[in-house]
Structure formats: C-alpha cells, structure tokens
Amino acid sequence: MVGNTLPIDGGESRASLAPNESLTQLQTPLDNSDSDRTELAAIVEGARDAIWSWRLDGTIIRWNSEAQRVFGYTASEMAGRSLLDLVPDDQRADAERIIASLRDGASYRHYETVRLRKDGVRVPVELTISPLRDGSGNMIGASTVCRDITERKQFEAALSKRVGELTTLFDFTARLQTSTSLNDIYEASLHAITRALDADRASILLFDASGRMRFKAWHGLSDGYREAVDGHSPWNSDAINPAPIFVEDILNTEEPEELKQTIAGEGIRGLAFIPLIDSGRLIGKFMTYYRMPHKFTEEEIGVANTIARQLALAIARQLADQDLRESEARFRLMSEHAPVMIWMSDAQGECLHLNQMLRSFWKVDEDNLASFRWSDTMHPEDAPSIVRQMGEALAKRTPVRIKGRYRDSRGGYRILETDARPRFSQLGEFLGMIGVNVDTTEREEAEKARELLVAELNHRVKNTLAVVQGIAHKTFKGSGIPPGPVRAFEDRLVTLSRAHNLLTQANWESASLEQLATLTLDVNGANSERVAIAGPSILLPPKEAVSIAMALHELSTNAIKYGSLSNEAGRVTLEWSKSDGPNPRIELNWTESGGPRVATPTRRGFGSFLLERTLAQDLDGEVTVSFEPEGLTCVIRAPLLELTERQR
Amino acid sequence: MSDLAGKRILVVEDEAIIAEMVADMLLELGACVVGPASSMRKALEMAEASDIDGAVLDVNIRSERVDPVAAILRMRAVPVVFATGNGDMVADLARGAPVLEKPYTQEKLGVALSNAVIMSSN
Numbered sequence: 001m002v003g004n005t006l007p008i009d010g011g012e013s014r015a016s017l018a019p020n021e022s023l024t025q026l027q028t029p030l031d032n033s034d035s036d037r038t039e040l041a042a043i044v045e046g047a048r049d050a051i052w053s054w055r056l057d058g059t060i061i062r063w064n065s066e067a068q069r070v071f072g073y074t075a076s077e078m079a080g081r082s083l084l085d086l087v088p089d090d091q092r093a094d095a096e097r098i099i100a101s102l103r104d105g106a107s108y109r110h111y112e113t114v115r116l117r118k119d120g121v122r123v124p125v126e127l128t129i130s131p132l133r134d135g136s137g138n139m140i141g142a143s144t145v146c147r148d149i150t151e152r153k154q155f156e157a158a159l160s161k162r163v164g165e166l167t168t169l170f171d172f173t174a175r176l177q178t179s180t181s182l183n184d185i186y187e188a189s190l191h192a193i194t195r196a197l198d199a200d201r202a203s204i205l206l207f208d209a210s211g212r213m214r215f216k217a218w219h220g221l222s223d224g225y226r227e228a229v230d231g232h233s234p235w236n237s238d239a240i241n242p243a244p245i246f247v248e249d250i251l252n253t254e255e256p257e258e259l260k261q262t263i264a265g266e267g268i269r270g271l272a273f274i275p276l277i278d279s280g281r282l283i284g285k286f287m288t289y290y291r292m293p294h295k296f297t298e299e300e301i302g303v304a305n306t307i308a309r310q311l312a313l314a315i316a317r318q319l320a321d322q323d324l325r326e327s328e329a330r331f332r333l334m335s336e337h338a339p340v341m342i343w344m345s346d347a348q349g350e351c352l353h354l355n356q357m358l359r360s361f362w363k364v365d366e367d368n369l370a371s372f373r374w375s376d377t378m379h380p381e382d383a384p385s386i387v388r389q390m391g392e393a394l395a396k397r398t399p400v401r402i403k404g405r406y407r408d409s410r411g412g413y414r415i416l417e418t419d420a421r422p423r424f425s426q427l428g429e430f431l432g433m434i435g436v437n438v439d440t441t442e443r444e445e446a447e448k449a450r451e452l453l454v455a456e457l458n459h460r461v462k463n464t465l466a467v468v469q470g471i472a473h474k475t476f477k478g479s480g481i482p483p484g485p486v487r488a489f490e491d492r493l494v495t496l497s498r499a500h501n502l503l504t505q506a507n508w509e510s511a512s513l514e515q516l517a518t519l520t521l522d523v524n525g526a527n528s529e530r531v532a533i534a535g536p537s538i539l540l541p542p543k544e545a546v547s548i549a550m551a552l553h554e555l556s557t558n559a560i561k562y563g564s565l566s567n568e569a570g571r572v573t574l575e576w577s578k579s580d581g582p583n584p585r586i587e588l589n590w591t592e593s594g595g596p597r598v599a600t601p602t603r604r605g606f607g608s609f610l611l612e613r614t615l616a617q618d619l620d621g622e623v624t625v626s627f628e629p630e631g632l633t634c635v636i637r638a639p640l641l642e643l644t645e646r647q648r
Numbered sequence: 649m650s651d652l653a654g655k656r657i658l659v660v661e662d663e664a665i666i667a668e669m670v671a672d673m674l675l676e677l678g679a680c681v682v683g684p685a686s687s688m689r690k691a692l693e694m695a696e697a698s699d700i701d702g703a704v705l706d707v708n709i710r711s712e713r714v715d716p717v718a719a720i721l722r723m724r725a726v727p728v729v730f731a732t733g734n735g736d737m738v739a740d741l742a743r744g745a746p747v748l749e750k751p752y753t754q755e756k757l758g759v760a761l762s763n764a765v766i767m768s769s770n
C-alpha cells in the first residue's frame with residue numbers, strides 16, 4: 001500500500017493524502033516533515049510499481065524509475081509532458097473522462113487499461129489513481145500507481161484459451177454422443193477443430209474402398225484446392241499407428257515445389273495432418289490450416305490428438321451402426337416379400353416382426369403388432385402342445401420344429417409347420433426366436449387323399465382277388481377236380497393278398513422283408529416252434545416283395561406237404577443278408593432239417609416253376625433249389641434296388 | 649366244425665360270385681345260409697326279421713358301410729364276422745369281433761365264425 005499516493009514535488013506547503021481510509025494511519029508519521037518527505041521519495045523511487053504524479057492539467061510532475069523501465073521515458077523526458085502522451089488514441093476519451101471525474105472527487109483502484117510505451121508498443125496496465133489536495137482540501141493534482149500486467153494478461157489469455165479448448169472439447173464430445181449421421185459428426189468435428197486449435201480452416205478425409213484419401217467435409221477450402229490435393233496423403237491405408245505431422249510453414253519444407261505453391265496459393269502456410277485411427281487401423285485424417293506460419297504448442301498437439309481419437313471412434317461407430325441398419329433393412333426387405341411366413345419374437349415369445357405374408361395370414365397391421373397375440377389363433381386341440389414346445393424352446397434357447405393348426409383371417413384353420421431358432425445379440429444375450437412358417441395344409445390333404453386312394457385301391461385289388469377265388473370255386477365245383485389243388489390255389493391268392501396288405505401300409509413304396517416272412521410263414525402263429533427267421537432290416541420294393549412272398553409261400557407249402565414241416569420234428573430256418581457297396585445284393589437261405597429223407601422229385605410242379613423261373617426272372621437274380629437228403633435248401637440271390645430317400 | 653352244424657348264418661355281400669362262394673363254404677361247414685343279401689335295404693330287413701344264429705358281413709355294401717346292419721345284429725346279440733378288403737379301417741366297427749381279410753379260405757371263415765359264436769355265448 002505504500003506508494004499508493006505521494007506528495008507533489010514543487011513548493012506546495014502541505015500535501016495531504018487522499019481521503020482513503022487505508023492510509024489514515026500513515027498521516028501522522030508523514031506530517032509536514034522534511035525528513036519524512038525524503039523518506040517517502042525514496043520509497044516511491046524504489047517501488048515495484050511505476051508511479052507518477054501530475055497536475056490537474058495533466059502535466060507530469062514526478063516519474064519514478066520503474067515508470068522509466070516500463071515505458072522507456074526518463075524522468076527528465078517526461079517532465080512537463082502531458083500524461084495523455086501515454087494514452088493510445090483509442091483510449092483517449094476514456095482517459096479524459098477519468099481526469100474529469102477525478103476533479104469531482106472520484107478515485108480509481110486497479111483500473112485495467114492500456115498505455116503506450118515510448119516505442120509505441122501497447123502495455124496492459126492496472127492503474128490506481130488518487131487525487132492530491134492542498135491544506136485547505138482543494139484538489140491540486142493526482143498520483144498514478146501503475147502496474148505492468150503484461151505477464152498476468154498473457155497468463156490469463158493462456159488460461160482462457162485452455163478453458164476455451166476444454167469447453168470446446170466437452171461440447172464436441174456431447175455433440176458426438178447425440179449425432180445420428182456422419183454429417184453431424186463431421187460438422188461437430190470441424191467446429192471443434194477450428195475453435196480448439198484456433199485454425200482458420202479445417203477438413204476431414206477418409207480412405208475410400210480403393211485406399212484413396214478423399215475429402216469428406218471441410219470448412220473454407222476452395223473446390224480447386226481440394227481437386228488439386230485430392231488423394232494426397234502422407235500415409236497409405238495400411239499404415240499402422242502413424243504419428244501426426246505438424247508443418248509450421250509449408251514453404252520451409254522439402255515437399256515438391258508444385259504442391260508447396262498449390263498450398264501457399266490457397267493462402268495456407270501452417271498446416272497439420274492428424275491421423276484418424278480406429279482399433280489400430282488408419283481410416284483417414286483431419287487437417288488444420290493457418291493463414292500464417294504456425295508453431296504448434298504442446299497443448300494444441302494434445303488437443304488435436306484428443307479430437308482425432310474422438311472423431312475416429314465416432315466415425316467407426318457410425319459406420320458400424322450404418323452397416324447394422326443396412327443389413328437389418330436388407331433382412332426386412334427380403335423377409336417382407338418372401339413367399340413364406342417369417343416372424344421374429346422377443347424372449348417371451350411375443351411377436352416383434354411378422355412379414356407381409358404372415359401379417360396377411362392373420363390380417364394384422366404392423367401398427368397393431370404389440371396388441372396381437374398369436375397364441376389366440378391356435379386350434380384349441382393343438383394349443384397345449386404348441387405352447388409347451390415353444391415354451392421349452394424359449395426356456396432352453398434351442399431350435400424347435402412345431403406343427404399345428406392356426407386360425408387365419410378368414411376364420412378357417414390352416415396347418416403351419418414352424419421352424420424356429422433362437423436369436424442372440426453380439427454380446428450373447430438371448431433376444432427371442434426367429435422362425436419360418438410353411439402352410440402345409442394342401443400338402444397334408446394331398447397326402448391324406450393319396451393314402452385314401454391307396455387304401456381304396458387295395459380294397460379293390462383284394463375284392464378282385466376274392467372274386468377270382470369265387471370264380472375258381474365256381475369253376476372247380478363239380479368238375480371232379482379234387483379239393484387239394486383248389487385249396488392250394490386259394491392259399492396262393494391269400495399270400496398274394498397279404499403281400500399287398502403290407503405294401504398298402506407303406507403307401508405302396510416298400511415292404512419289410514422281416515414282416516413279409518413273418519406273415520407268410522406264420523412265424524408268430526402255427527409255425528412259431530418250427531420256423532426261425534433272422535436277418536437285417538431290409539425294405540423291398542413292391543414287385544420284389546410280392547415275388548418273395550409268393551416264393552416263401554411255395555417253399556412252406558412244399559415243406560408242409562413233403563418236407564421238414566410234414567412230420568412233428570422238422571424245422572425250417574430262413575436267413576438273409578445284404579451286401580454293402582454301390583450295388584447291394586440280397587441273399588436268402590431257406591434251409592430245412594429234421595424232416596423225412598428227401599429224394600429229388602421226378603416231376604416239377606407249379607411250386608418249382610414259380611420259384612426257379614418266375615422268381616428268378618422277377619428278381620433279376622438266381623434261385624437254386626437243392627434236394628439234399630437231410631432237407632431241402634433254397635438260395636435266392638438278387639440285386640437289391642436301393643430305395644430313394646423319399647421312399648424311406 | 650361241428651359247432652356250426654345247423655346254425656343259420658346270414659350272408660351280406662354285394663358281389664354275387666363272392667356271395668355264392670361264401671354260401672358254399674358255409675354249407676360245407678355244415679351251416680344253413682340265410683340270404684345272401686346284396687343290398688343294404690335287404691340286409692337291414694333280414695337282420696331285423698330273420699331267424700339267425702350268426703352273420704358274415706361284407707363291410708362295404710355298394711360303397712356304404714354296413715354299420716347299421718351290424719348295429720341291429722349287435723342289439724339282437726347275434727354273433728358277427730366282418731369281411732373286408734381293408735382290415736386297418738374297420739377296428740371301430742368290429743369292436744373286437746373277428747375280421748376276415750379278403751380273400752379268405754373256408755378254414756379261416758370257420759375259425760372266425762366259431763370264435764364269434766363262442767364270444768357271444770360267453
């Protein structure tokens with residue numbers, strides 16, 4: 001506080017201090033004493049602040065050595081000059097106002113303004129101005145204590161710049177969070193780059209699919225300039241974590257002269273290349289441009305890197321979002337017009353999406369999907385099974401295939417076959433199911449109709465066989481033919497009919513050899529103790545099935561009449577096998593044992609004919625009957641026509 | 649076969665030649681033949697009015713199922729054997745009564761009829 005005011009040098013009998021309460025205590029020691037004055041002058045002279053005093057007309061009457069240091073004028077240079085000589089033109093009105101107000105008794109403390117040095121440089125200063133009065137209290141002048149605040153101003157400016165940068169970065173981050181398009185991101189970034197880095201202009205470039213750097217957004221670049229430098233990049237797209245490049249002055253670089261002139265011609269001297277890196281991969285860069293050569297500070301480099309990180313992340317995120325949206329849109333488009341019913345459910349099984357075909361099946365609008373309950377359309381008889389299966393799939397998150405009837409928009413029930421799979425997010429979270437429904441109503445009706453047709457056909461065939469039996473009966477009756485051959489004929493008809501039965505059960509596609517043998521040889525009935533059969537599961541095509549059934553019938557009839565089934569002790573075994581490979585064959589072995597001794601018959605009956613001729617021909621194979629003394633054997637070898645998958 | 653001797657058996661069969669054969673089979677088994685009825689109308693009349701101990705019913709009479717005839721006979725507690733070309737489809741009609749697959753032999757017919765008679769007398 002010392003030096004806040006000072007007495008005026010030059011004859012005034014008394015100097016009085018300004019009516020400033022903080023100085024009252026100084027009044028007594030300074031009171032009217034020469035030695036005090038000398039002491040005070042020494043203090044003023046040695047003060048850290050520039051101090052000068054002046055008369056009411058503005059004439060400087062005192063000028064201390066700090067004032068000389070700050071402003072460059074010596075005390076003698078300033079003596080008699082107006083203090084307005086220190087005031088820059090643009091501050092003159094303000095200075096005159098201050099002087100006028102001092103006359104009205106005002107004083108100023110820490111008033112910040114600008115004053116001129118001798119060499120014309122403006123100096124930011126802080127002034128404290130107090131009036132000087134004579135003994136009777138009349139104002140005779142004023143004292144000015146002036147502090148050079150250049151450093152403080154610089155510090156404040158730096159601080160304010162830093163705060164500005166941080167505010168800009170903060171706003172930038174907030175804007176990126178809410179941006180929904182690449183253009184939003186570019187705009188926010190260009191704004192942040194030019195503000196935080198104090199750049200005149202800026203641009204953002206990304207590599208295109210062919211690895212060429214392309215302008216995506218810019219502020220203040222001419223079309224001609226962009227065309228001229230299009231594709232120019234200090235890095236290739238496969239560069240790994242490249243460092244940013246700061247060019248203080250393009251004219252002081254080793255770049256090709258043409259490029260330098262192009263850049264300088266655009267009015268650019270300083271510029272920076274900041275790489276945009278996403279997960280270690282270079283995706284592009286942003287540029288800042290300065291009219292003048294620009295020395296990049298540590299702070300600016302830090303800010304540039306921060307912006308680059310944020311920008312790269314935002315671009316990558318946006319591109320990923322875009323990809324996802326595009327693939328979702330593609331799925332929707334495909335699904336929407338697919339000729340099958342497609343749906344998506346949430347984790348509880350409620351509909352999230354139904355494609356056009358399924359919406360029209362149920363006649364439900366996309367807008368009403370939330371209130372639509374598909375479970376209401378299930379046929380009451382099928383509902384428990386559908387609900388149980390779907391519930392299980394949802395709980396276990398497993399694929400499921402469900403068949404059931406659902407009411408369509410016209411009120412009729414249709415059979416839908418549903419194939420559903422669980423959906424998971426990238427994080428593995430269960431999202432619900434996605435499924436396809438196929439309307440199998442017509443197919444199933446057609447299948448049913450075909451079954452009915454086959455059954456009807458079988459009925460007719462067997463009725464016809466019965467008619468044939470009736471005709472034979474009528475023909476043989478009273479013809480003198482003994483009942484034996486008539487019985488044999490009837491038995492053959494019955495065998496044929498049984499083979500047809502088996503074929504009917506399998507829709508006339510195939511018959512199981514084991515079932516055929518069991519039925520024909522009555523293995524589960526009368527012959528259970530005497531006939532044994534063994535062999536792998538083989539499905540025979542219709543023609544082969546009938547032929548083999550007839551053959552087995554003949555063999556067993558013969559065995560009952562003459563062979564091992566004609567006494568109480570004999571047995572028959574029938575074994576069969578199948579060879580593997582591309583052209584499989586079957587082999588059946590009929591072996592009789594324990595019967596009466598066998599002699600080769602002198603006459604071949606219809607049975608033998610049927611076996612050795614008809615069967616061999618029908619099967620395209622060979623049939624060998626051997627009349628071994630210990631029992632008849634028959635070996636049947638034939639190619640096995642593989643059934644196609646559909647027929648299985 | 650003696651258990652069928654003298655039994656009066658109704659034959660319902662729309663195919664004349666089969667009907668005649670069945671009749672012959674029954675005669676050979678010692679039974680007396682009532683009918684054969686070749687139409688539903690006639691079959692119903694005979695089922696209601698005839699004095700019979702058993703019946704052999706073809707399941708399909710001119711594309712109609714023989715159910716009404718079976719119902720009358722069941723009410724009268726007359727043992728019945730069904731004959732069909734379509735064994736799988738008549739379980740509901742037969743209700744445990746013997747079913748003969750066409751064509752069938754005289755022996756099978758005899759066994760089936762005997763079983764039916766035994767079943768109904770139990």
